[in-house]
Amino acid sequence: MPGMGPNARFALLGVLFIIFLATTGGGYLFLIERNELTSQNQALTRDLGQLTEAKQALELDREKLSSDLNQKAAEYTTLYQEFSSVVQDRDVLGLQLEALSRKNELLTQKLEDVERELAKAREAMARSLEKAEAGEAVHLPPIVVHAGAPSEQPGAVPAAVGASASAAAEPKSARIITVNNKHRFVVINAGKREGIFEGMQFSILDDRKGVIGRAEAAEVRDKVSALSILQLARKKKVREGFTVVQEL
DSSP: OTTOOHHHHHHHHHHHHHHHHHHHHHHHHHHHHHHHHHHHHHHHHHHHHHHHHHHHHHHHHHHHHHHHHHHHHHHHHHHHHHHHHHHHHHHHHHHHHHHHHHHHHHHHHHHHHHHHHHHHHHHHHHHHHHHHHHTOSOOOOOOBOOTTOGGGSTTOOOTTTSOOTTOSSOOBEEEEEEEETTTTEEEESOOGGGTOOTTOEEEEEETTTEEEEEEEEEEEOSSOEEEEEEEEOTTOOOOTTOEEEEOO
8 A cells, every 4th residue: 555664554454454353253153153043943843843742632631531521520420329229228228127127027926926826726626526526516417418409308408509410419408506606617517428528518408598609518526517718698697407418
């Protein structure tokens, strides 16, 4: 440069060179830093995308867990209701069992009472049969109905209530000599000798009013039998002297 000495020009060139180096070096560093920042930005963008996907997956998992939780809650509610129903049924069954147990006790007591009454009835029946056999009861001759000739026998039963003429076997017939209303049996003046057997069915006849009931041979001796009264017409009473006729 004109007017400058060699030292000045050298110094100026040095300054210019330093400025050139600073300028070109700074731009290079800027480019390097910008590239690094761009790389970091891309990495952050990728990380953000991955985090977004992870967040969406977590949201789906949360929704699924929420649905499962609601389903389990519904199942729990159903199970609890069923359990409550079972408990109620158990309580009801317990009450029913207690009622049945009490009823069973009452029935057992009644059965024992019936058995005692039956034993008493058998004892009374045996005593009545013994008295009848011993001749202490009123003695009436046994009646045997002959088919087709009812008027030939004393106290014969009319054909309307006895056997028909076409019957293959003649019905057995007898008179009631003892009545036990308490234990519902009668004693008749006919037994094994006249062909009476246990289980034989009879109609009970009032000679004035006709059939008033039914009876069954419960115990049979040689000359007398005890009949259990099975049925009796309403407001009717069995009396000594009534007739019984075998049902064929």
